[in-house]
Amino acid sequence: MNAPTGMAESYWMHSTGPTTYPRVTEDLDTDVAVIGGGIAGLCCAWEIAGTGRSVTVLEADRIVSGTTGYTTAKVSAQHTLVYDLLRSSFDADTARLYARSQQDAVEHLVRTAADLGIDCELERAPSYTYVTSADEVATIRAEVAAAAAAGLPASLVTETGLPFPVAAAIRVDDQVQFHPRRYLLALAENLIRSGGAVYERTRVAGLDEGDPCRLTTEHGATVRARDVVVATHYPIFDRALLFTRLQPRRELAVAGPLATGADPHGMYITPEENTRSVRTAPYGDGRRLLIVTGEHLRPGVGSTADAVDRLAGWARTHFPVDSLDYHWGAQDNTTTDDLPYIGRFHPGTRHVYVSTGFGGWGMTHGIMGGRLLAAELAGESLPWAGIYDPRRLHPRVETGTLLKSGLAVGRHLIGDRLAPSTFVDSAADLAPGRGAVMRRSGRRSAVYRDHDGRLHAVSAVCTHLGCLVAFNDAETSWDCPCHGSRFDIDGNVLEGPATTALDPIDPDHD
Template sequence: MIEGTAQSYWMASSDPTSYPALTGSAEVDVAVVGGGIAGLSTAWELARAGRSPVVLEADRIAAGVTGFTTGRLSAAHPWIYKPLRDSLGPDTACLYARSQQEAVEHVERTARDLGVDCDLERRPSHIYVESPDRVDELKEEAEAVREAGLPASFVTDTDLPYPVAGALRVEHQVQFHPRRYLLALAEDLVRRGGRVHERTRVVDLTEGAGDRPHRLTTAGGAVVTAREVVIATLFPIVEHALMSFRLTPLRELVVAAPIDEDADPGAMYITRQENTRSVRTAPYGDGRRLLLITGESFAPGDGDLARHHRDLVAWAREHFKIGEIAYWWSAQDLDTADTVPYVGRISDRVHVATGFARSGMSHGVMSGRLLAGLITGNEPEWAHLYDPRRARPHREAGSVLGTGMTNMRRFVEDRVRSRAGTLDDIRPGTGAVIRHRGRHCAAYRDEEGEPHVVSARCTHLACLVAFNDVERVWECPCHGSRFGVDGTVLQGPATTSLEPVDP
């Protein structure tokens, strides 16, 4: 049994949006594909600089990955500063820290200037370990964070209700309601002359050469020509710079439960032990806080979601005094080959922002500032650090090779593995990949007994999808595309639906 309402708290506690879909053709200065934190931040920065950007969102803005985050905005990213310093030098680590902390300060300043009620709170952020044999390693990371210029310290005492062996504490970080913040950003963007179009899925990009504009085509047949294009979808919808080998998708769960205010641990906490545990709270009213716990990392299509949910709830109850689970949701993110996001120009006048590696809030805001700077000619000094065309073989080679081998193994094994069962074996409310009419098919039977059969080959790069039996969606384990039981695209990089097959 899955406890709690299957809904993101950020979605449940903010207003719905109803920006119009794009119809017909449009000529624009800058087209921003994707209405999450990176896309909206980029468009808002451009509008603030006097440009007239257009945001094209496949569904609703701030309702995809951004609507299912934890709202933790911090420059204290787990285990990145020492590896950066050791491999690329202390100056690079300092630039990374500066770009991230500036994003934190930028959100607080923007929320104040726009008068946004987004539950923004200044809190220290902690990276902790429970195993004593990891303490020395964490102390070295704390030293690297301090050297990078952040207000960091190593501590052994925290306000968590359970002991830790040590924690890296960074002051002056932020937790907030990300969706309320971004909806206010979108409203101000429109006031400044920008445009937002929802339910406008971009399915094709034809890049212009020289002075010719780029041409974007939507699922509804609308055509947009733009001098500059920003791809701020989770996984880029265009294939450049070997992105399919340099990005690895993962999913995590969030459970949320009310607690008394006096039980609030008073800060943000994260550990990569126990398959990741992230802890924070949010205002909940009536003398209560909402405890949000994130964890249970797994690959899309590969995880037993019900088991992961039970494990996360059991851990929450073991460590905190909670009653019923109020909400639960899952989120998807992408790891990069060298742990640094890919943000910047990927070809002539085409830009991307991707690979936020579970730190999407600060990375998304940073991306908006970086991409707007590139387009307006005010490139920040740390832009080269995130360049998606960078070549760092000493940091990337192992990860790129591993991702490529894993996906190739899936591709081959899925095609030679025997698929037992027939359509008659699919029970109501369940789905499976079967051999049907001589091909691999994704078959689902609804609660009324009606079968829904589509091709099992992901329309991105033809990996076979797998069924998520809790959320009842088809997921591609190679690159993270998600589809409804009828084959409809829910999340890219796929841009077209799974092909229907006659039952």
């Protein structure tokens, strides 16, 4: 990176302590097993526990340490330019149901935090989508009209709290920003007090959809459950073929202290400049923490370090920040019709559910999805359940995106094998802190030299569907460009859909 950007960690992770929930070591039974301990899984588990059923959360690593621990943490019904898209792609009713479900999630968060007495730095703030180009004003006007028709208190403004002029913006008042780990760690504690169970370092490796369902963990224990919710961000099971309808993307964030007088007093996002999202959070000593997100890219494609530099440069140019204390990245998945998949996993299932495809708005969708699934498992149905049903098919809307996504996967699956080695041809030429995919002993290897000079080598073949990984030079990881699986330098899974590590290779054997 060209300029210092602080520690490679999110503020949410750095400002909260670790968790120490136990691992599943023996077989157990539960009414509902929830796979995944992020916002989608914990909110779902907490809501289900409230219906009187026993519920168990199974997290592969530590709860709230994946994408949820690296979010921007906006909880808003105003999602960039979604309402005009929904109205034109589907109909006015779909846009209206989407707005109702999202605003319901916003208010549910506020009520729950108050009822449980959770101190999570929750703040009400207006939410804006803005443009700086006069050519894009018509786009904002259309979004304001569509959002207002969907029932949101949306207005068109040309003045904001940003320290630079905008051509136009949509404003929606009384949205929420908060500290996601403080909220969710408290929710997990309340779940335990209510009779639920949380297990960490328990990676689920197999699913038998019997009656009851049987989950097999990587250490051999079996969890039997009447119902199963797959809330692993990217589904770890491919039986529904959702991997053909999900497109992974990675977004980056930088954060640094800002004087209170420079606070823009709101949550902002623009689709311009490869996305720029801005909010602040309390930071002590009368300061705010400026958080700027953007530079989205497909995992494993392009230089992540260069993207962090661009984002940091934008933050320093537009805001009076003396330093950037943090930088981090988060991953999300967008569906082919821009609506999340929340409901029964596939047409043939009776007891397995999924919550995924949040498209960059996981805080609101995670809360909403928990309410939706808890109702469905209780034999009820919320008014908006139909628009999120994973079994839906919208060929007119999805075909173009499906073809584009399929071509991208095919290009990496085949083309990357024909490409030359990355950066260097020999491990001897690999500088400290650098990684490369190279051919060693007739096979593609992912080789990294750490700052102490030691080599780490693993197979470059992703254990999900066999694409080749690429080195992430900002986060020191191996990322798969096909479906977004991520691995550390020793091949351990950081992010699914892969569930098994990359094969180890002798680093000294050429």
